[in-house]
Amino acid sequence: MIDTAPALVLVIAIGAFVISGVYLLLERSLTRVLVGFILLGNGINLLFLVASGRAGKAPIIGDGSESEMSDPLPQAMVLTAIVITLGLVAFVLAMAYRSWQLHGHDEVQDDLEDRRIARLAAKNAPAVYDDDVDDAAGLSLDDQAADVRDETDDSEPATPPGPAEEGPSS
Amino acid sequence: MTTVDPTLVPLPVIIPLLTAGLTLALWKAPRLQRIFAVAALAAMVVIGAMLLAGADGGALVVHLGGWQAPLGIDLVADRFSALMVTVSSFVLLCVLLYSLGQDIADGSPEAPVSIYYPTYLILAAGVSNAFLSGDLFNIYVGFEILLAASYVLLTLGGTSERIRAGSIYVIVALLSSIIFLTALALIYAAAGTVNLAQLAVRLPQIDPGVQLAIQILLLLAFGIKAAIFPVSAWLPDSYPTAPAPVTAVFAGLLTKVGVYAIVRTQTLLFPDGRLNDVLMVLALATMVVGVLGAVAQSDIKRLLSFTLVSHIGYMIFGIALATPASMAAALFYIVHHITVQTTLFLVVGLVERRGGSTSLDRLGGLAKASPGLAILFFIPAMSLAGIPPLSGFLGKIGLLQAGVQVGSGLAYIVVVGGVVTSLLTLYAIIKAWNKAFWQTPPEDLPQERVPRTMVVPTAAMVAFGLALTVVAAPLYGYVTRAAADLTDPSVYIHSVLGPDATQEAS
Numbered sequence: 117m118i119d120t121a122p123a124l125v126l127v128i129a130i131g132a133f134v135i136s137g138v139y140l141l142l143e144r145s146l147t148r149v150l151v152g153f154i155l156l157g158n159g160i161n162l163l164f165l166v167a168s169g170r171a172g173k174a175p176i177i178g179d180g181s182e183s184e185m186s187d188p189l190p191q192a193m194v195l196t197a198i199v200i201t202l203g204l205v206a207f208v209l210a211m212a213y214r215s216w217q218l219h220g221h222d223e224v225q226d227d228l229e230d231r232r233i234a235r236l237a238a239k240n241a242p243a244v245y246d247d248d249v250d251d252a253a254g255l256s257l258d259d260q261a262a263d264v265r266d267e268t269d270d271s272e273p274a275t276p277p278g279p280a281e282e283g284p285s286s
Numbered sequence: 287m288t289t290v291d292p293t294l295v296p297l298p299v300i301i302p303l304l305t306a307g308l309t310l311a312l313w314k315a316p317r318l319q320r321i322f323a324v325a326a327l328a329a330m331v332v333i334g335a336m337l338l339a340g341a342d343g344g345a346l347v348v349h350l351g352g353w354q355a356p357l358g359i360d361l362v363a364d365r366f367s368a369l370m371v372t373v374s375s376f377v378l379l380c381v382l383l384y385s386l387g388q389d390i391a392d393g394s395p396e397a398p399v400s401i402y403y404p405t406y407l408i409l410a411a412g413v414s415n416a417f418l419s420g421d422l423f424n425i426y427v428g429f430e431i432l433l434a435a436s437y438v439l440l441t442l443g444g445t446s447e448r449i450r451a452g453s454i455y456v457i458v459a460l461l462s463s464i465i466f467l468t469a470l471a472l473i474y475a476a477a478g479t480v481n482l483a484q485l486a487v488r489l490p491q492i493d494p495g496v497q498l499a500i501q502i503l504l505l506l507a508f509g510i511k512a513a514i515f516p517v518s519a520w521l522p523d524s525y526p527t528a529p530a531p532v533t534a535v536f537a538g539l540l541t542k543v544g545v546y547a548i549v550r551t552q553t554l555l556f557p558d559g560r561l562n563d564v565l566m567v568l569a570l571a572t573m574v575v576g577v578l579g580a581v582a583q584s585d586i587k588r589l590l591s592f593t594l595v596s597h598i599g600y601m602i603f604g605i606a607l608a609t610p611a612s613m614a615a616a617l618f619y620i621v622h623h624i625t626v627q628t629t630l631f632l633v634v635g636l637v638e639r640r641g642g643s644t645s646l647d648r649l650g651g652l653a654k655a656s657p658g659l660a661i662l663f664f665i666p667a668m669s670l671a672g673i674p675p676l677s678g679f680l681g682k683i684g685l686l687q688a689g690v691q692v693g694s695g696l697a698y699i700v701v702v703g704g705v706v707t708s709l710l711t712l713y714a715i716i717k718a719w720n721k722a723f724w725q726t727p728p729e730d731l732p733q734e735r736v737p738r739t740m741v742v743p744t745a746a747m748v749a750f751g752l753a754l755t756v757v758a759a760p761l762y763g764y765v766t767r768a769a770a771d772l773t774d775p776s777v778y779i780h781s782v783l784g785p786d787a788t789q790e791a792s
Contacts (some may be wrong), residue, residue, distance in 0.1 A: 163468065
């Protein structure tokens, strides 16, 4: 039977990695989120070491007795996870850079629906209204949506991209 | 009974991966890229159909590299996996032809073509790998392959809009991957294996508390991918921004891979169903919250994304009931939903070309302007809403019947919720139909014709959806047999580990 009691150092290290990882994941900036993801990933990789049980010799046949060897399978999994993480980190970095190119920052933007609801709440407007019936301002929900999609500036007043096509009432 | 060589099983993963490399090397020759990509996916459809026939006579198992099951990685094509591979390859092929038609029609496509085809093929490989794998860690790898490809496809072109939607999508997906990885580490620590069949033998022997923790972690990881209610908010925000074919394939396949993983793990690893009541409540919440979101939308792409979330609830309901009848209905519903949701997004792509917008306030009169398009929209839309005799009706009626058979109070509540959701879906779809296809057309309706190269693949998908109704009896028989396998984990264990596995492995 494998000795399953984990080394205390590993457990503490995992805790530290996961805590700081989660903290950073909750940030707005993509770069911080990325660092958080890396820390969290490393914490989980260490968790695999705990899963493999007691540390032992290199698992090579003929290099000592089999009972002293460490379990190679979790190491293979960690290796796979590290490779995957590397690829994803490269992608997220590219995305953060692109975001910075486009917007001058790399912050994760709000969900569209959240924005729309916040905007409607601020105006105290009904959530749905029929633009066939009443739309004196010419500002249909859709024009607002189009405006919400423009995320370069929050404070801009809503400017409809064109005259709203009003379908006559059916 | 036809006999099929099990060596075919790895091909749905190998073919697209190799072709992806090939098409990447051929980035200077877009014509060759297209030919190879189409050929690869067509081959996948053929192999999928052969696996489908072969798996009906018992699961096909391949031990990769000749390492026997608990040690090596095995690929398993049982009825459920083979069905999923076949349907997904067909959908992938149709969507590829559609995007090809778009490229041909446009001349200068907006997406950088040289990476589109390789990425798309890698997505196909990841989807097949997730479906066929008999090893939980390999499923994780399959997920990562398809997710990495989906990140690239979602942010194609790197426009401001797509980067915004992409960052949310990528971060949510990364988080769910980390949760999955954590679950894997815990499973290995607790059971000493990640082979699904061996886990099915060993997991019932470990501490029930640890089991529950593992079950919740896996459900959370797959639930994020499948967009089940409390963790579904990312989906309607990120999908609509991608190019139409990409949205179509994401909507059809990616969430269903999550559902597949839930079905697989719930039936095989946790057959005692301790979380079934929780799943039932989540199913109800997913249905109702999703469809209410759909009702409030005025953009047809967003509307469809919300119905996508909503209808995942039906499948979860089938899983939560955990009877053979409900599982069969859930599998039928998965097949139906993959088809119909992909078709609708493809049609919306056509609507966007014809009407110049996907906003319901800016569309109108399309039924008169292009009646063919109206028919293409109407059939899958009615199927989604569950109008007889289309496949959506058959799947829903199966689920509702299974719910009534179980007969618990909670099941009845979800049955009522399912009917209400179905009606609200009909309402949302009719609203879209009314605003986009009836009404007077806006004055500046573009006079563009929809290119035939895009209509034909869409029509093929619509025809496939209709075919689901025509062959409903044999298909339902097939999913019933598949569900019988699923509800009895020993079938899977024996086909992977051999007949005397239950005693030997424990």
